[in-house]
Amino acid sequence: MTFSFELIGYAAATLTTVSFLPQAIMTIKTRDTESLSMGMYSLFAAGVLLWLIYGIYLDNQAIIIANAITFVLAAIILGFKIFNTLRNRYKKHEK
Numbered sequence: 001m002t003f004s005f006e007l008i009g010y011a012a013a014t015l016t017t018v019s020f021l022p023q024a025i026m027t028i029k030t031r032d033t034e035s036l037s038m039g040m041y042s043l044f045a046a047g048v049l050l051w052l053i054y055g056i057y058l059d060n061q062a063i064i065i066a067n068a069i070t071f072v073l074a075a076i077i078l079g080f081k082i083f084n085t086l087r088n089r090y091k092k093h094e095k
Contacts, residue, residue, distance in 0.1 A: 006062065013066030024073040033081040041081055045074040 027033060048071045055063025 009060065009062035013062040017066045017070050020070055020073060024077060027077045027080060028073075031080055031084070033077065033084045036077070036081055038078075038081055038085060041074065041078045045071065045078050048074055 027036070048067050051063060052067035052071055055061075055067055
């Protein structure tokens, strides 16, 4: 039996994507983003998008799948964060 380093890639992709799921699920369920940093999620989403582009360039399925899933989830959370931030600013100006 030959060891495949590709399995390490799939294992790493699975672990990092699954580790992000609890935060994503909680934020999507509650829509609470107050404790999340806009800067961090903006940079994170941009980084994941770049990893996705890099994976496409390399034609590496482990990188593509993991980062496509993570980017969608990060973009949803970032969207909630932007929406909540704008809504809170609007409410402050309403008073």
